[in-house]
Amino acid sequence: MVAVKKYQFTKLFWGSFIGAYGFLLLAIFAIATLPDNVFDTWDDIHVRAATKLIYVRFSIVIFALLGYPIILFTSVKIAKSVTIALTAWAIAIYIDDYLVLYQIIEYPQRGLVNFIQAIRPLFLACLIWMSFELTFRPPEVD
Amino acid sequence: MADKKINTTEINAILEVFAESREIKANIIKQSKTFKALLLLCNAYVVVFLVIYYFLNSNLLYAVDADLINGDFLTVFNGRANVMFWLFLGINMAAYFNLGFKVMCLIALVFMLNTTVDNVIIFSELISLDDRPYLTIFIVSRPLVFVALAWLALSFKDTFDGNER
Numbered sequence: 001m002v003a004v005k006k007y008q009f010t011k012l013f014w015g016s017f018i019g020a021y022g023f024l025l026l027a028i029f030a031i032a033t034l035p036d037n038v039f040d041t042w043d044d045i046h047v048r049a050a051t052k053l054i055y056v057r058f059s060i061v062i063f064a065l066l067g068y069p070i071i072l073f074t075s076v077k078i079a080k081s082v083t084i085a086l087t088a089w090a091i092a093i094y095i096d097d098y099l100v101l102y103q104i105i106e107y108p109q110r111g112l113v114n115f116i117q118a119i120r121p122l123f124l125a126c127l128i129w130m131s132f133e134l135t136f137r138p139p140e141v142d
Numbered sequence: 143m144a145d146k147k148i149n150t151t152e153i154n155a156i157l158e159v160f161a162e163s164r165e166i167k168a169n170i171i172k173q174s175k176t177f178k179a180l181l182l183l184c185n186a187y188v189v190v191f192l193v194i195y196y197f198l199n200s201n202l203l204y205a206v207d208a209d210l211i212n213g214d215f216l217t218v219f220n221g222r223a224n225v226m227f228w229l230f231l232g233i234n235m236a237a238y239f240n241l242g243f244k245v246m247c248l249i250a251l252v253f254m255l256n257t258t259v260d261n262v263i264i265f266s267e268l269i270s271l272d273d274r275p276y277l278t279i280f281i282v283s284r285p286l287v288f289v290a291l292a293w294l295a296l297s298f299k300d301t302f303d304g305n306e307r
Contacts, residue, residue: 052263088249092256100221104264
C-alpha cells in the first residue's frame with residue numbers, strides 16, 4: 001500500500017483500473033455462460049477455434065486478475081513492467097484477431113459477445129493509460 | 143566565515159551548463175559485443191522470415207504443400223510478417239536513439255509468445271511440420287529467439303554505469 005501511496009495516482013488511473021477489471025469480469029461471465037447450441041452454427045470450425053483460443057487466453061487473464069493487485073500494492077516498479085507486458089499482450093491479441101486470424105476464427109454471435117467486442121478498444125485505452133501513468137509519473141518526494 | 147556549501151540553484155546551474163555535453167555522450171554509449179551479436183541475430187531471423195514469406199507469396203519458392211499458398215495459413219503468415227516488420231523497425235530505432243528499447247523488446251517478446259501460443263492452438267491439428275520445411279526451421283528455432291530477445295533487453299546499456307534511467 002505504501003508503494004502506491006508514494007506515487008499518488010490520478011482518479012483517471014483508478015478509473016482505468018476499474019474499467020479494465022470490469023471488462024475482464026464481463027468477458028469471463030460471457031464465456032462461462034456460453035450456451036451449448038453456439039457450436040451448432042454453420043461456421044462450427046471457426047467458432048470452435050475462437051473458443052479454444054478464448055479458454056487459453058482467459059486462463060492467463062484469471063492469473064493476471066488475481067495477481068495484479070498484489071503486485072501493484074507491493075512494488076510499483078514491477079507493476080510497471082507487468083502492466084506494459086499485459087497491455088502489449090492485449091494489443092497483440094487484438095491485432096491478431098482483426099489483422100491475422102480474421103479468416104480463421106469467428107466469435108459466437110451473441111448480444112453480450114458483440115457488446116464486449118465493441119468496447120474492446122476502450123479496454124485497450126484503459127490499459128494504455130495505466131502503462132503511461134506508471135511509466136511517467138514520478139514518486140512523490142517526502 | 144563564508145558558507146562554502148553550494149545550494150540547489152547553483153547545482154542546477156552547473157548541471158545546465160553541462161547538459162549539452164551529457165546529451166552528446168549519451169548518444170555514444172558503447173554497447174557490448176554480446177548485445178550487437180544478439181541484435182544482429184534477431185534482425186537476421188526476421189529478415190530471413192520476411193524474405194521467405196515474400197518468395198512464397200510471389201511463387202518464387204517451391205512450396206512442398208500447395209495448401210500453403212492457397213490456404214488460411216498464408217493469411218496468417220501475411221499478418222505476422224507485417225507485424226514483425228514494424229516491430230523490428232521499432233526495436234532498431236529504439237536502439238539507435240536509445241529510447242524505450244527495453245519496452246520495445248518486452249512488447250516484441252510478448253507478441254512472439256502470443257503468436258506461438260495461437261499457432262499451437264489453432265494449427266497443431268491441421269499442420270504437419272514435414273510439409274512445411276521452410277517454416278519448420280522458424281517454429282523450431284523460436285524458443286532461441288525468445289531467449290535472444292530477453293537477453294538483448296537485459297544486456298542493453300542505456301546509461302554509462304549500466305543502470306536503468
